[in-house]
Amino acid sequence: MPGNPNEIKLVNNAMSNVTRRKIMNFLSAGDKSAEEIGGEVGKTMLDFHLKLLQQASLIEIEEGTVRLSEYGRNFLKEKEEKGADKTADISQAKPIEITEVRQLLPCIADSSKFRVIANIAPPLGGTLKVLEPLFPRGKYSDKIGALIIQKGEIITTVYGTGKVTMTMIKSEAEARESLQSLKNTINEAIAKGVAPAPREKVRVEPMEIYKYLPQTNCGKCGEQSCYTFAIKLMVGEIALDKCTPLKEPGYVTNLEHLQVLSAYI
Ligand code: SF4
Known part of the structure; x- marks a missing residue:
């Protein structure tokens, strides 16, 4: 089982390639023949990819059957558990x-x-x-x-x-x-x-919120002005639905923008 820096390097190198990650994910469903793997990920350099995965102790090849090693299974399981904190594997997704x-x-x-x-x-x-x-x-x-x-x-x-x-x-x-x-x-x-890994929240400025408010300073939200409302919305002191004019048909798109912006506050 990989433990020293050189062995870890072999694993990192093996998993740095999209085709090899696809092979690992494909094998997580069960043992496969090289033919079946080639049918799933393509036959180009397949022997090379399998060799690198085998050298990294992630897979075992025996009499034409390819399977995840115990280390390979644990590796995928650990990766899945940590998935929320790291980059997400989307190697199974097809181009749109x-x-x-x-x-x-x-x-x-x-x-x-x-x-x-x-x-x-x-x-x-x-x-x-x-x-x-x-x-x-x-x-x-x-x-x-x-x-x-x-x-x-x-x-x-x-x-x-x-x-x-x-x-x-x-x-x-x-x-x-x-x-x-x-x-x-x-x-x-x-x-x-x-x-990519989940990123930092995007900063929202009060002016950006103000831009999508009705800007009539009608006071229906209990604030003196729309700008005051924007500042209070930013700091969580008032809810977006307190601006009732936003429910009028003419402000449908403004409301959509404000709902998206609110997600970043
Ligand atoms: S209710 Fe809406 S439009 Fe009226 S002052 Fe408040 S934020 Fe502005």
């Missing part, structure tokens, strides 16, 4: 494609902009949760099973089912460009086989 941009509807808050409904395939399901750190303003919602990404004026919601919605889009060209950028970011992480 934008399959269709289905609808462009006018935004309720601003009729010069559009709300877009699109689809990606294959659906990312629960993998979306570990993709959250890829986006500086991304937040996964367990409640709706979706990753909500804020970038400038645009809010993109990627559902585990493959559905994607975007708000405040200027044109179909902008929608396609934003979707392409989303696809590239996700596929780059899938190609590497890992999503």
Whole structure:
């Protein structure tokens, strides 16, 4: 069982490659033949990958059957338990494609902009949760099973089912460009086989909150001004739903932005 620095180096080197991580994950379902492994991860340099995993004592090869060693099984188990604190293995995820941009509807808050409904395939399901750190303003919602990404004026919601919605889009060209950028970011992480470790919270400034408030200083929340409300929201002294004008149809998009921003406070 690896213990000294050289042996640990062999393990780290073996696990630094996406194909070898895929092999390990594939073997966690049971013993396989080299043929079966080649069918799953591809046959290119398969002997080389298996040799490195064997040298690191992560797998055993006997009479054409490949299996996880006891150390390999413990290694995967330990990795799974520590998963929440480290980078997430997404080597099983398949690259996505934008399959269709289905609808462009006018935004309720601003009729010069559009709300877009699109689809990606294959659906990312629960993998979306570990993709959250890829986006500086991304937040996964367990409640709706979706990753909500804020970038400038645009809010993109990627559902585990493959559905994607975007708000405040200027044109179909902008929608396609934003979707392409989303696809590239996700596929780059899938190609590497890992999503980055959970990151620090993004700092939200009171001015950013104020920007999305109605800015009428109506006082319905009990505060003298919207800016005071923004500061109190920042420090947790007031709840977002105290600003009742935000429930009016004209502020639908503002409310969506504020809900995303609130997640970072
Ligand atoms: S209720 Fe909303 S719009 Fe009215 S002052 Fe408070 S924050 Fe501003």
